[in-house]
Amino acid sequence: MATAAPLDACAEDRIRAILDTVLDPEIPVVSVVDLGIVRGVRADPPAVLITPTYTGCPATLAIEMMVRAALDAGGFEDVAIETQLSPAWTTDWITERGREQLKAYGIAPPPRGAPSHSLRGTDMVECPRCGSTDTVEVSRFGSTPCKAQWRCTACLEPFDRFKCH
Amino acid sequence: MTALLSSTAPGTRDAALSDYALRLGDDSLILGQRLGEWCGHAPALEVDLSVANFGLDLIGQAILFLGIAGTVEDKGRDADRLAFHRDVLAFRNCLLVEQPNGDFARTMARQFLFSTMQVALFDALTHSTDARLAEIAAKAVKEVRYHAELAADWVIRLGDGTEESHGRMVDGFDWCWRFVEEMFDMDETELALASEGIAVDRATLRAGFDARVEDVLREATLPVPAYPRAVRGGRRGHHSEHLGHLLATMQFLPRTYPDAVW
Numbered sequence: 336m337a338t339a340a341p342l343d344a345c346a347e348d349r350i351r352a353i354l355d356t357v358l359d360p361e362i363p364v365v366s367v368v369d370l371g372i373v374r375g376v377r378a379d380p381p382a383v384l385i386t387p388t389y390t391g392c393p394a395t396l397a398i399e400m401m402v403r404a405a406l407d408a409g410g411f412e413d414v415a416i417e418t419q420l421s422p423a424w425t426t427d428w429i430t431e432r433g434r435e436q437l438k439a440y441g442i443a444p445p446p447r448g449a450p451s452h453s454l455r456g457t458d459m460v461e462c463p464r465c466g467s468t469d470t471v472e473v474s475r476f477g478s479t480p481c482k483a484q485w486r487c488t489a490c491l492e493p494f495d496r497f498k499c500h
Numbered sequence: 501m502t503a504l505l506s507s508t509a510p511g512t513r514d515a516a517l518s519d520y521a522l523r524l525g526d527d528s529l530i531l532g533q534r535l536g537e538w539c540g541h542a543p544a545l546e547v548d549l550s551v552a553n554f555g556l557d558l559i560g561q562a563i564l565f566l567g568i569a570g571t572v573e574d575k576g577r578d579a580d581r582l583a584f585h586r587d588v589l590a591f592r593n594c595l596l597v598e599q600p601n602g603d604f605a606r607t608m609a610r611q612f613l614f615s616t617m618q619v620a621l622f623d624a625l626t627h628s629t630d631a632r633l634a635e636i637a638a639k640a641v642k643e644v645r646y647h648a649e650l651a652a653d654w655v656i657r658l659g660d661g662t663e664e665s666h667g668r669m670v671d672g673f674d675w676c677w678r679f680v681e682e683m684f685d686m687d688e689t690e691l692a693l694a695s696e697g698i699a700v701d702r703a704t705l706r707a708g709f710d711a712r713v714e715d716v717l718r719e720a721t722l723p724v725p726a727y728p729r730a731v732r733g734g735r736r737g738h739h740s741e742h743l744g745h746l747l748a749t750m751q752f753l754p755r756t757y758p759d760a761v762w
Contacts, residue, residue, distance in 0.1 A: 390640055391532075391560025420564070421635035423642060474546030475650050476553045480643075484546065500642055 339413035341379035346411075350376050350383065353409045360397045361479050364440045367398060371428025374419050382415040386424045388500070389480040426500045438463050443485065443496040462487035463494055472496075513696075516689045517630070518572040519592065520699050522582070523735055524633075525565030526593035529583055530743070531614060532558030533750050534601060543604055550650055554611070557643040564636045584754035588744045589737040596679035598734070598743040602672065605665065608654040609672035615648035616712050617683045620705040629697035652716045659720025666721070673717075673725055681730035684709070 342350070354376075357367045367373050367385070374384040383402060387395040399416055406414050426445040429437070434444035443463050459468040467489035474484040475498075482495040535555035542548035566579035577585075596614055601607045622644055625637035658665040684702045686694070693699035717724050733739070754760060 387560075387639075389557060389560065389643060390564065390636075391556035391558065391643075393556065420639050421631075423635070423639040474549060475646065476546070476550040478549075480553050480556055484549075 339381050339415075342376070342381045342414070343378075346381075347376050347378060349409065350406070350411060350414065353405050353411070354383065354402065357398075357401050357405045359394065360401065361394050362437065362440065362442065364436045365429075365433045367402065369430045369433030369436065371424060371426075371430070371433070372398065377417075380415065381411075381413060382417045384417050384419045386419050388424050392480050394479070424500070426497060429497075437497060441494055442482065443494060445497045445499045460485060460496055462490060462492070464492050465490040513692075514572050514574075516693050517698065518569045519689050520693055521565045521569035521572065521633070523592040523594075525562045525569055525579075525582070526591050527597050527614075527618075528558040528565065529562035530591070530593045530746065531597035531610075532556070532562060533746055534597065534599075535607075535611075537601055538607065547604075551607070554647050554650075557640070557647070561636065561640045564640075568632050568636075580754070584751045588739055588747055591734075591737060591739060591743060591747075593734050593739075593743075594679065594682045595731055595734045595740055596676060596683060598740060598746060599676065599679065600742055602675060603668055604654075605658050605668035606672035606675055608651050608658065609669065609676045611647060612651035612655050612716065613676055613680060613713070614683070615644055615651055617705065617709055618644045619648045620708055621700055621702065624700040624705065627697070628699070633698065655716055655722070656720040659717070659722040669720065669722055673722065677725040678728050678731045681727065682732040682734060685732060685735065687735060 351368070354368050354373050355366050359365050359367060359370050359372075362370075370388070372385050372388065374386050376383055383406065385399065385402065399418075402416055406412070406416075427447060429444065437444045441463050443460050460470045461468050462470050462485075465487060467487055469489045470485050470487050472483060473486050473493065476482075477484040477495050481498055481500065483498050484493060485496045486493045532555040535551050535558065538551040539548065539555075542551050562583065563579045566582045570577045570579060570582055596610060599610060601610075619641060622637040622641035626634050626641065628634040628637065655669060659669040660666070684706050686702055690699045690702070694701040714724055
């Protein structure tokens with residue numbers, strides 16, 4: 336493989352802008368950047384560093400393919416994509432904007448400081464539809480590995496909650 | 501144990517490390533495959549989702565561990581190759597994970613015992629001097645804690661439930677109990693790796709495991725079975741007949757169509 340030229344600051348910015356447009360395939364309102372999956376852009380040798388959310392998340396491969404396609408379309412065929420496991424992804428890396436987008440999409444965002452919380456999640460969970468905190472967990476696992484199923488006892492609607500991780 | 505790796509050739513260390521990564525990966529792979537059998541059959545939709553998600557997490561771990569095993573072995577085998585093109589005698593998983601699901605109670609007993617061990621193991625493995633193992637463990641332990649906790653919830657709910665569910669939970673633990681010892685066995689390979697801080701000395705995890713299991717069983721109003729004569733051999737490839745059947749299902753497609761891709 337030919338050695339790719341190092342990225343200059345301008346190219347790094349353009350790559351970051353491209354990554355901002357790549358949406359999570361299973362939550363197609365939040366970008367991979369806002370989800371905290373992108374760990375960085377390395378100048379030399381040029382690479383985008385991404386980290387999986389869950390070890391077995393089937394979306395990981397899809398995300399890599401989408402990032403690849405976006406980079407190629409932007410003229411960055413030479414920029415590699417590398418998976419970085421450490422430090423392990425945590426929901427604390429979801430940006431404020433990402434949290435707002437999750438909520439608007441109907442998914443209760445995880446609270447901050449998640450890793451220090453007990454798995455029991457004693458904190459209050461706000462219904463993303465009506466805002467009530469009168470909510471109960473229905474199932475620890477939901478439609479994807481990263482979500483749990485909850486129900487609002489005020490508006491009676493079920494909703495997904497992004498698990499603390 | 502005198503055969504410490506520091507005094508041996510790097511090739512020997514590689515062989516041990518590859519074997520260790522296979523053991524870790526095979527435990528996760530085989531249990532992941534077993535849990536997949538529940539998909540569409542679990543008692544309720546939520547349980548179906550939970551069990552399938554456990555399986556996904558475990559298979560994700562397996563991909564990473566088997567990837568290391570293949571890299572260290574350096575014979576051109578990747579994780580897929582190791583998962584789908586190895587025969588039963590070459591598998592290194594412990595016997596507990598290959599046991600048939602039985603009813604839901606037995607599946608939860610198996611999960612509780614395995615995940616409780618795995619939490620302790622991965623917690624310790626985050627300190628491994630092998631950075632690759634340490635980072636996989638750090639990632640996976642967060643997921644496995646969930647498994648252990650959910651399985652404990654079910655053990656308590658069923659054990660402290662009806663006469664029927666209590667009886668089934670007792671039977672489930674009775675079935676699984678003889679396979680517990682093997683999960684904590686140390687052999688020459690692991691002792692040598694542990695002496696270098698690469699592997700975890702499983703014996704050090706035992707007291708914590710026993711305490712946790714006893715706590716949960718007490719809360720579940722279940723008796724703690726006496727340890728019967730342990731059954732072991734998985735780490736050397738001596739498996740129960742069940743593993744062959746599992747592999748036949750799991751490996752059929754890639755072996756019949758070797759060039760098939762997603």
